[in-house]
Amino acid sequence: MVSFTLNEEHEALRSTVREFARDVVAPVIGGYYERGEFPYELVARMGKLGLFGLPFPEEYAGMGGDYFAFCLALHELARVDSSVAITLEAGVALGAMPIYRFGSPDQRERWLPELCQGERLAAFGLTEPGGGSDIPGGMRTTALLDGDEWVIDGSKAFITNSGTSITSVVTVLAITGRTGDRPEISAIMVPSGTPGFTVSREYSKVGWCASDTRELAFSGCRVPKGNLLGQAGRGYAQFLQTLDEGRVAIAALSAGLAQGCVDECQRYAGERVAFGHQLGHYQATQFRIADMEARAHTARLAWYDAAARMVAGEPFKKEAAIAKLTCSNAAMDNARDGTQIFGGYGFVNEFPVARFYRDAKVLEIGEGTSEVQRMVIARQLGLAKRDTG
Numbered sequence: 001m002v003s004f005t006l007n008e009e010h011e012a013l014r015s016t017v018r019e020f021a022r023d024v025v026a027p028v029i030g031g032y033y034e035r036g037e038f039p040y041e042l043v044a045r046m047g048k049l050g051l052f053g054l055p056f057p058e059e060y061a062g063m064g065g066d067y068f069a070f071c072l073a074l075h076e077l078a079r080v081d082s083s084v085a086i087t088l089e090a091g092v093a094l095g096a097m098p099i100y101r102f103g104s105p106d107q108r109e110r111w112l113p114e115l116c117q118g119e120r121l122a123a124f125g126l127t128e129p130g131g132g133s134d135i136p137g138g139m140r141t142t143a144l145l146d147g148d149e150w151v152i153d154g155s156k157a158f159i160t161n162s163g164t165s166i167t168s169v170v171t172v173l174a175i176t177g178r179t180g181d182r183p184e185i186s187a188i189m190v191p192s193g194t195p196g197f198t199v200s201r202e203y204s205k206v207g208w209c210a211s212d213t214r215e216l217a218f219s220g221c222r223v224p225k226g227n228l229l230g231q232a233g234r235g236y237a238q239f240l241q242t243l244d245e246g247r248v249a250i251a252a253l254s255a256g257l258a259q260g261c262v263d264e265c266q267r268y269a270g271e272r273v274a275f276g277h278q279l280g281h282y283q284a285t286q287f288r289i290a291d292m293e294a295r296a297h298t299a300r301l302a303w304y305d306a307a308a309r310m311v312a313g314e315p316f317k318k319e320a321a322i323a324k325l326t327c328s329n330a331a332m333d334n335a336r337d338g339t340q341i342f343g344g345y346g347f348v349n350e351f352p353v354a355r356f357y358r359d360a361k362v363l364e365i366g367e368g369t370s371e372v373q374r375m376v377i378a379r380q381l382g383l384a385k386r387d388t389g
């Protein structure tokens with residue numbers, strides 16, 4: 001029998017993160033967002049709670065949990081705020097996870113304990129100014145071996161967590177050779193502060209305003225040969241695996257935002273009076289919130305399914321793409337409807353629903369656009385020949 005009942009550990013984690021989001025994040029995040037400031041204090045508290053170590057073994061200072069637990073935490077955080085949720089998502093799914101999955105024992109010992117404790121952040125640099133969807137075709141960054149060092153030249157765009165004062169390392173995908181006319185792609189770890197590696201100013205973004213996103217430039221940047229992550233030439237395959245997992249995480253975050261819109265509207269519908277009655281008295285409002293709840297519910301089931309398959313070691317590529325597509329749609333639709341229910345206050349930044357509206361759009365773009373998810377699903381159905389990730 002299929003069951004989506006959470007076990008005791010997952011239930012306890014959900015309650016802990018829900019309380020943390022409500023009591024610690026909610027009261028202060030609006031200020032960080034307005035100032036476009038990275039919330040170091042909140043990230044430190046999240047680190048102390050063990051959130052950055054959730055899916056990693058205790059030998060690396062992790063919590064010994066699983067990826068489902070990590071996604072649950074993202075869902076609960078995003079019910080309140082997406083900037084802290086994406087900081088956790090990118091730090092774990094894109095930053096630390098490739099080091100855990102593909103790193104040597106030395107690399108794991110060197111980097112993971114600080115990352116698992118949230119004392120440091122790692123980033124993953126794939127997208128380039130010339131293209132994000134068209135990888136590897138659009139990739140231009142190169143890393144060439146010169147003696148015992150890689151020499152990296154090129155640039156990366158939109159890299160989350162890459163420029164904070166606690167960022168320790170960015171894993172960069174680069175062309176390291178060619179087999180016939182196909183580029184050979186490898187993943188190379190570049191510690192923050194390496195000469196020849198510069199990080200731009202923060203982008204001025206529409207949403208996720210309290211998260212860190214930067215453009216990176218590499219000019220004759222030298223790192224030791226041993227900074228290769230995994231095997232040379234396996235970077236593309238590693239990236240596909242990293243993104244499949246990351247899509248489940250972004251789906252959970254999106255479903256959390258969709259649910260957060262319902263939370264806000266349920267409350268507001270009982271408070272706001274128009275034409276002599278609470279908004280919730282009107283069937284138009286009830287139906288709108290009912291539709292929002294239906295979307296949040298089906299979104300949650302979609303990521304639960306993908307995450308459960310992943311944790312069970314079953315194929316989950318198609319389900320991850322479906323979850324990412326479905327959950328980001330639900331987030332966008334609920335943010336639009338939630339803002340409408342709030343009327344003018346839905347357009348004022350101090351109300352969370354306005355933040356949700358600004359934060360929802362990028363969920364249809366990051367870690368593979370909605371079009372890319374459709375390409376993946378079509379390919380899994382045998383409808384498309386080209387490898388799109």
Ligand SMILES: Cc1cc2nc3c(=O)[nH]c(=O)nc-3n(C[C@H](O)[C@H](O)[C@H](O)COP(=O)(O)OP(=O)(O)OC[C@H]3O[C@@H](n4cnc5c(N)ncnc54)[C@H](O)[C@@H]3O)c2cc1C
Nearest residue numbers: 124125126127131132133158159160365366367368369371
């Ligand atoms: C806030 C933020 C944080 C991010 N964090 C990271 C990060 O940490 N690391 C990282 O590597 N990247 C990151 N990204 C980059 C993100 O993954 C890319 O923006 C995304 O993959 C899309 O790439 P692009 O922006 O180059 O758009 P493009 O690839 O140029 O696509 C533009 C449009 O064309 C569509 N399109 C492209 N090709 C096709 C096609 N064949 N058929 C139909 N439609 C098509 C796309 O779906 C999209 O709508 C981040 C982006 C943002 C905005």
